[in-house]
Structure formats: structure tokens, C-alpha cells
Amino acid sequence: MKFKGKTWKYGDNVNTDEIIPARYLNTSDPKELAEHCMEDIDASFAKGIEKDDIIVAQENFGCGSSREHAPISIKEAGVSCIIANSFARIFYRNSINIGLPILECKEAVKDVDKGDILEVDLSAGTVLNLTKNKFYKSSPFPEFIQELISAGGLMKWVSKTLPPVKGE
Amino acid sequence: MGMTITEKILAAHAVKKQGAISQVLPGELIEADLDFILGNDITAPIAISEFKAIEKEKGRELEVFDKERVALVPDHFTPNKDVKSAEQCKMLRDFSRKKNIKYYFEIGKMGVEHALLPEQGLVLPGDCIIGADSHTCTYGALGAFSTGVGSTDLAAAMIRGKAWFKIPESIKFVYKGKLNKWVCGKDLILYTIGDIGVDGALYKSMEFCGDVISGLAISDRLTMCNMAIEAGGKNGIIEPDEKTLNYVKNIAKRDYKIYKSDPDAQYADIREYDVSKIKPQVAFPHLPSNTKPAADADNIQIDQVVIGSCTNGRLQDLEIAAGILKGHKIHPYVRLIILPATQKIYAAAMKKGLFDIFLESGGIISTPTCGPCLGGHMGVLAEGERCVSTTNRNFVGRMGHVKSEVYLASPAVAAASAIKGRITDPEEIKIK
Ligand code: SF4
Numbered sequence: 001m002k003f004k005g006k007t008w009k010y011g012d013n014v015n016t017d018e019i020i021p022a023r024y025l026n027t028s029d030p031k032e033l034a035e036h037c038m039e040d041i042d043a044s045f046a047k048g049i050e051k052d053d054i055i056v057a058q059e060n061f062g063c064g065s066s067r068e069h070a071p072i073s074i075k076e077a078g079v080s081c082i083i084a085n086s087f088a089r090i091f092y093r094n095s096i097n098i099g100l101p102i103l104e105c106k107e108a109v110k111d112v113d114k115g116d117i118l119e120v121d122l123s124a125g126t127v128l129n130l131t132k133n134k135f136y137k138s139s140p141f142p143e144f145i146q147e148l149i150s151a152g153g154l155m156k157w158v159s160k161t162l163p164p165v166k167g168e
Numbered sequence: 169m170g171m172t173i174t175e176k177i178l179a180a181h182a183v184k185k186q187g188a189i190s191q192v193l194p195g196e197l198i199e200a201d202l203d204f205i206l207g208n209d210i211t212a213p214i215a216i217s218e219f220k221a222i223e224k225e226k227g228r229e230l231e232v233f234d235k236e237r238v239a240l241v242p243d244h245f246t247p248n249k250d251v252k253s254a255e256q257c258k259m260l261r262d263f264s265r266k267k268n269i270k271y272y273f274e275i276g277k278m279g280v281e282h283a284l285l286p287e288q289g290l291v292l293p294g295d296c297i298i299g300a301d302s303h304t305c306t307y308g309a310l311g312a313f314s315t316g317v318g319s320t321d322l323a324a325a326m327i328r329g330k331a332w333f334k335i336p337e338s339i340k341f342v343y344k345g346k347l348n349k350w351v352c353g354k355d356l357i358l359y360t361i362g363d364i365g366v367d368g369a370l371y372k373s374m375e376f377c378g379d380v381i382s383g384l385a386i387s388d389r390l391t392m393c394n395m396a397i398e399a400g401g402k403n404g405i406i407e408p409d410e411k412t413l414n415y416v417k418n419i420a421k422r423d424y425k426i427y428k429s430d431p432d433a434q435y436a437d438i439r440e441y442d443v444s445k446i447k448p449q450v451a452f453p454h455l456p457s458n459t460k461p462a463a464d465a466d467n468i469q470i471d472q473v474v475i476g477s478c479t480n481g482r483l484q485d486l487e488i489a490a491g492i493l494k495g496h497k498i499h500p501y502v503r504l505i506i507l508p509a510t511q512k513i514y515a516a517a518m519k520k521g522l523f524d525i526f527l528e529s530g531g532i533i534s535t536p537t538c539g540p541c542l543g544g545h546m547g548v549l550a551e552g553e554r555c556v557s558t559t560n561r562n563f564v565g566r567m568g569h570v571k572s573e574v575y576l577a578s579p580a581v582a583a584a585s586a587i588k589g590r591i592t593d594p595e596e597i598k599i600k
Pocket residue numbers: 244280281282301303477478479537538541542559560
């Protein structure tokens with residue numbers, strides 16, 4: 001899995017209330033959610049985002065509530081991948097479970113400026129900053145997680161493992 | 169090698185082709201059997217849609233893995249706030265009826281999920297639990313492994329009764345010394361988060377122990393474990409003791425099992441606190457780690473006080489607040505909103521005469537709901553407004569306008585602040 005896009009950069013502890021404010025949680029329609037994505041931290045995001053853009057952030061990205069609306073709104077907005085120093089654990093789980101690629105890579109985060117163009121190879125765990133002409137390597141996911149991602153997310157994996165109907 | 173309580177529970181629930189496993193190590197990935205799972209009116213609709221998508225794909229109806237081990241609690245935007253929330257709650261209701269899910273809680277029976285499930289004896293010592301809500305870590309107070317997940321995890325668990333986990337490292341938090349007056353579980357956990365930061369326990373288990381914890385009521389323990397996630401923790405946990413057993417003995421709906429950490433269990437860190445140094449705390453905007461003593465707050469004028477939520481909406485919390493408010497009037501510029509966390513707590517508080525005290529002081533009492541805690545309804549803040557709240561999160565925009573502010577505190581600090589109209593240490597109030 002490879003992605004190429006321009007970056008949006010944020011700091012530490014970007015939380016789920018900032019990614020998708022609770023006042024919009026009376027719906028789970030991805031399109032509606034995407035319209036308000038990052039609204040309380042960066043009002044320009046939802047309007048300016050282009051397909052395959054990449055979010056880069058520092059520590060603990062996605063902390064706060066368990067709302068899957070957060071990674072859903074990001075994915076639906078067109079973001080191809082999130083790179084951060086670290087992710088909050090439920091956000092980490094949710095992203096993997098819905099098939100939103102994420103990567104922990106401190107070195108890449110440090111050098112990125114907003115607008116840089118990155119090329120990310122998820123299976124290899126590598127990041128190429130085309131603007132700055134720099135290359136970074138991070139550790140790949142554990143085997144089981146790769147299995148989930150390659151199945152296309154948790155539900156696809158569950159569906160595969162479900163026993164067939166009797167007589168099928 | 170010794171194991172922590174969290175490792176023991178996860179090992180006992182690990183699904184391995186060769187049978188149960190006796191040892192797990194931090195970092196290992198396991199699949200575990202689940203004793204109980206839950207979702208609410210925000211998270212369950214997505215899970216139900218995913219469940220239905222699989223049914224459609226397979227061309228047949230599926231059952232949930234166990235009708236008595238799933239709870240669906242519409243509590244965030246209930247009583248239905250608007251048409252959209254009504255639709256979401258209806259999804260839970262229809263799905264529960266169709267799949268014969270035993271624990272669907274309609275208004276009139278419901279409560280805020282993390283106050284409700286312990287009270288109903290549905291979450292028990294030794295359990296392995298996931299909930300599609302970040303504060304599912306609350307149930308660790310009863311000696312269960314319990315953690316928040318997302319809707320997709322819930323959907324998969326409804327079908328399979330299992331979830332994947334990475335075994336977390338544990339941090340041990342030891343509390344010693346004598347508690348100061350008015351200092352309760354909320355102050356201890358706020359102080360701890362202030363000490364280690366909002367990612368201080370990222371991916372880790374927070375194990376709370378020491379004489380002070382043994383002395384705490386279950387209500388305070390639930391408050392502490394509730395906020396483990398605010399330090400990034402995977403779960404909060406307290407070894408069951410006599411108090412735990414007394415609490416669950418008459419309400420447990422299933423069998424349960426006691427696990428304790430071995431003396432030679434491994435910890436990533438051990439932190440000790442002398443609680444005699446801890447004063448009533450307040451977490452300033454916009455992070456739960458931004459704590460300082462209430463007494464050090466510099467004349468911070470407030471507009472609203474909220475007492476309730478899964479953190480501090482239990483009977484004991486309401487009694488403490490009433491004890492301070494009794495015979496006082498709240499400040500004329502303050503709105504005081506009291507939210508008993510469950511129907512049962514509501515009835516008990518009313519019987520004990522607490523409602524009279526709240527009403528006479530100038531407060532209002534709401535039916536159980538999450539309401540203002542997440543800026544949903546029943547007390548949303550306007551631009552520039554400040555609220556002292558007994559809830560657990562004070563992120564930007566959490567209770568309403570992005571330029572409003574939430575100050576997290578105990579019921580005692582919240583009640584005292586309501587009287588003075590500014591953040592106040594309860595010591596300042598004359599008890600009548
Ligand atoms: S009371 Fe607040 S923190 Fe607790 S479940 Fe409801 S919204 Fe979440």
C-alpha cells in the first residue's frame with residue numbers, strides 16, 4: 001500500500017472532540033461527519049483538504065473518546081494516511097479496524113512542514129519526504145494487524161472467518 | 169514469573185488453539201473471550217450497521233454471540249434530543265428487540281452506562297469486558313479487565329464474542345497517608361493525571377493500590393478507574409477486596425472470579441503518592457492533566473456547575489454535594505445542574521431528601537443522561553462561559569462553544585463553587 005499527498009501538520013494531543021465535535025454525533029453519516037472534520041482545531045481543514053492528503057501530528061493523536069466517527073470523518077474527508085509520533089490507543093484500534101492507514105514515525109514527523117509532499121509505503125513502513133528529499137524508516141505492524149489490514153479491516157476479516165451456512 | 173492482575177485476567181481469557189494459556193507477556197497479541205460488551209446511542213448505531221452489512225453479505229440472519237452478555241444503553245442524547253438522535257436510539261431499540269438482547273435500557277430504567285452496569289451487577293470481578301465507549305475502563309474498579317474500543321470492535325464482538333488485545337505493560341500507583349478533608353477519589357485521579365500527563369500511561373494498565381485505595385468506597389474507586397483513559401491508559405484496575413465482594417454479592421447476575429497481582433509481578437513503573445499532600449483539585453482547561461489545588465484558583469468566575477456523569481453522578485457524590493449546599497443559596501450568576509447517573513440513584517436521592525436541598529439552593533435536577541458532559545443537551549455552554557463540572561473531560565468545545573471552558577473537579581468543589589460563583593475550595597464553605 002503506497003500513498004502520496006501533501007501534509008497538514010498538527011501538534012500534541014489532538015483529541016476526538018477536535019477531530020469531530022460531539023455536537024455532530026447525532027449522525028453517523030460519513031459525508032456529514034467529514035464536513036466538520038477537524039473543525040475545532042483547524043476550520044480551514046474541511047474546505048482545503050484534497051484527496052490523498054496526509055495528516056502529520058506529534059504525540060497521542062486521537063486521544064479522548066472512543067468515537068469511530070473520528071477516524072471515519074478523516075477517512076471520508078479524503079486523507080490517505082496519518083503519521084504521528086504516537087496515537088491514542090482507541091484511535092489506533094479504530095483506524096486499523098476501519099482500514100485507515102496510520103504510521104508511527106517520529107523522525108519523519110520532526111522534519112515535516114505543512115504542505116510538504118510525502119510518499120508513504122505502509123507495508124515497508126517507509127516515508128519519503130519529496131519536498132525535503134529525505135527518507136525515513138519505521139517499524140512495521142505486528143503480523144496479526146497486517147492480516148487485518150490486508151483483509152480490508154476487522155469486519156472483512158470477521159466475515160471471512162464466519163462459518164458457512166449449513167448446506168452451503 | 170509473576171503476573172499482574174491485568175495479565176492474569178487476559179491470560180485466563182486468551183483463546184488459544186491448545187487450550188487456556190498460563191502466561192502472557194506485555195506486547196504479546198492475543199484474542200480473548202469476552203464476558204460482557206456494551207454500546208451506546210452514539211457508538212452502537214455504527215456497530216449495528218456493520219452487523220447488518222455482514223448479514224446482508226452472508227444472506228442470512230445472525231444472532232449476537234450471547235443475548236445476556238450484550239448491553240445497549242441509550243444515554244448520550246436521551247431523552248431524545250432531536251430527530252437524528254431519536255433515529256439513533258430507535259436503531260438500538262429495534263435491534264435489541266429483533267435479536268432478543270436482554271439488557272437494553274429504555275429511559276425510565278436507564279442511566280449513564282458506566283454507572284448503570286456496575287449497579288445492575290452486569291460487570292463483575294475477573295471479567296474481560298469491552299465497551300464502545302472510552303470510559304469502559306470504569307469497571308476495573310471491581311477487579312475486571314475492561315477497556316474502551318470503537319464501534320467496529322463492538323460489531324465484531326457482537327458476532328464472535330471475542331476481541332484482539334495487545335497485552336499492556338502495567339504501572340502501579342501506590343497511595344499512602346491520610347486523606348485531607350474533602351479529598352476523594354476524583355482528587356486522587358486528577359492529581360495523578362496532573363503528575364503523569366494525558367499520555368503518561370499510553371497503552372498501559374493503571375493499577376491503583378495502597379492503604380488509601382483499600383479505604384476508599386467503591387464509588388470513589390469507580391471514579392478513579394473511570395479516568396484512567398484520561399492518562400491514555402488502556403485500563404484502570406483495583407484488586408477486589410472485602411468491599412468489592414460486599415458490593416457485588418447481592419447484585420451479581422453471573423459467577424465471578426477474584427484475581428490478584430503476584431508479589432513478583434513486573435511493572436513498567438511504580439509511583440507512590442503521599443496523599444496528605446493532596447488538596448481538593450481542579451483540572452483547568454483544556455486538558456484533564458492541567459491540575460492545581462482549588463484553593464490556588466485566582467478568582468475564576470463561573471456561569472454553570474454540573475454535578476453528575478459516569479465519573480461523579482452516584483449517590484455518594486450527590487450526598488457530598490448536598491452536604492455542602494444545605495442551607496445555602498447558589499450564587500445568582502450561576503446555573504446548577506444536577507444529574508443523578510441512574511434511575512435508581514435518582515429515586516434514592518429523592519427519598520433521602522437531597523432533591524429538597526438542591527431545589528432550595530437554586531439548582532435543577534435532570535433525569536439521568538450524559539447530556540452536558542459531551543455538550544449534547546441539558547446545559548450546553550455559550551461562547552466565553554465557564555463551567556465547573558464533575559465530569560471527566562475538559563477538551564476544547566467539550567461542553568459547547570469552542571470558546572467555552574470546563575474545569576473538572578469533585579462534587580465537593582463543584583458545590584462550593586456553585587455557592588461562591590467562582591472556583592472554591594470546600595473549606596471556605598460553612599457547613600450547616
Ligand atoms: S457521562 Fe460523559 S463521559 Fe460518561 S459516558 Fe456519558 S458522555 Fe461519556
